[in-house]
Amino acid sequence: MLPFTVKVLEIIKEIPSGSVMTYGQIAAIAGSKRGARQVARILHSMSEKYSLPWHRVVNAQGKIVLHNQELANRQKELLENEGVFIQEDQRIDLNHYKYTGEMAFKKEKEDFPWE
DNA sequence: AGGGTGACGGGAA
């Protein structure tokens, strides 16, 4: 297995419940700034057998982008169950939920929509 | 071998 793939899997495993990361962000941390599509492919092929929190990965616009509608619905449910608010336009506010690895909750000045 | 294809991203108009 490629080193890049191993890193990607490790990074995804560290995303805490209630947060999300983007494909490109994960690729950059893993060492390939333009490897977003590879991250997506890795998730597509390995999310089951490596029991990853695959649902905590969205695109750079904060949207769920699975082509498979059934899986997309499952991802939305899983995220909402963790307290991630999905807006009417199906986007997630990355300013609130994007996991940076360090200051995960740097912006607590703004109120959460459901409170 | 070679062309098509994405669970993507970012810049331009």
Place this chain on the structure above:
DNA sequence: CTTCCCGCCACCC
């Protein structure tokens, strides 16, 4: 805000 467009690269025929 919306398209459109191109770079990207491992996989799958």
